[in-house]
Amino acid sequence: MSGTTPGAGDGARNEPNEQLPHASGPLTGHEVPAAPRTNVFIKELLRGSAVTTALAIVLALIAGGVLIAITNEDVQAASGYFFARPVDTLIAIWDAVVNGYAALFRGSVFNVNADDFLTQIRPFTNTLGFAAPLIAAGLGVALAFRAGLFNIGARGQMLVAAGFAALVTFNVDLPMALHLPLTLAAGIVGGALWGGIVGLLKARTGAHEVILTIMLNYIAYYLLVWMIRTPGLLQKEGTNQPISEATPESAQFPQLLGPQFPLLDWGFVIVVLATAITWWVIERSSLGLRMRAVGENPHAARAAGISVDRIYVYAMLFAGGLAGLAAMNQIQGSVTTGFSGSIDAGIGFDAITVALLGRSRPWGVFAAGILFGALKAGSFGMQAQGIPVDIVLVVQALIVLFIAAPPLLRTVFFLPKSDAEKAAKARAKAAKKAVAA
Secondary structure, eight states: OTTSOOOHHHHHHHSOGGGSOOOOBTTTTBOOOOOOHHHHHHHHHHHSHHHHHHHHHHHHHHHHHHHHHHHOHHHHHHHTTTTTOHHHHHHHHHHHHHHHHHHHHHHHTOOTTSSSHHHHHHHHHHHHHHHHHHHHHHHHHHHHHHTTOOOOOHHHHHHHHHHHHHHHHTTOOOOHHHHHHHHHHHHHHHHHHHHHHHHHHHHHHOOOHHHHHHHHHHHHHHHHHHHHHSTTTTBOTTOOSSOBOOOOGGGSOOBSSOTTSTTOBHHHHHHHHHHHHHHHHHHTSHHHHHHHHHHHOHHHHHHTTOOHHHHHHHHHHHHHHHHHHHHHHIIIIIOOSOOOTTTTTTHHHHHHHHHHHTTTOHHHHHHHHHHHHHHHHHHHHHHHTTOOTHHHHHHHHHHHHHHTOHHHHHHHHTOOOOHHHHHHHHHHHHHHHHHHO
């Protein structure tokens, strides 16, 4: 009837059509428009591994800056009267962090305080020199990762490679054209054989590669120490110290850019070639396809006709050979006056960090090795500023920690959650409601 008082619902129906929200969805025949391509691209970019890695480095540097400020004497002195003059403390913190990271930059990339251009770029060549063995050993660890093997035996493989190369080639008198590649090949073969032992035992007995590599690290260390303490084997003549003979000049890598850059030699070029070859083997060859299949699911790979045991042996042979290349960068490039049982210089374990940071991708490992080489080269400049070198090690550890915890990074930087995280959150919410009901 016309005289009826309209209710709330009738009033809503009498409103002009333009004020009513348009219904949408599959039942109405009006589909919800898809999100713009730009939004999708940005969301996927923010979820990507490259952004995660960059933010992990940024967050680690921030944490390192906090440690630099805490350990700085000027900051400690200014904080004693913080409530009276807080600006002094803030200025001291700023100066400490900026000077520390400026010293890191000058020691690893470009020294703006040097007088000539060659001296200014020397820090970057030092970075490349420090990075070469890290990249080679990291490639070995990464290749094993892709095959489903956790290779933490790069240290032992490096030690055996150095001892094998010295035993086979140091007493041989040959021209450089033969002596250098022979020494390099001997080191690669020595590391490959030591890594192959792990693959063979894993394939034949099913023993876990972590236990095998840990034990073989100890065996390699004490074997090398015995060899360099035994006259007639590797011990330097005329001394009773545990040190080997110097690397023959004909077996040393020539300097790449001349004597102004002593830490950069042709070993770095060989490492670049090794990176390209490793990338081709993993990503383009049939052997790499089988390795990746075994790494993803060994049971499915076996069902598809792939010999999983053989792949384990091949993977560890390659991994050991790359660790042997890292050792050759040491004894043919950096340490040519004779080596001891510490010739690996922690590179074998740092390689695990480099491989994780590089996401087990060859060129990612290459970039991670450059970063860690820069941290190592720049740490000497930071020490000159009175900053403990241990802070650099903390930064390295934090980078890996943050990369291993992407949800933490997304929470800190308010990044969009991944589909897996959203699904897990939805399941947890549903389970909570079910328990409450």
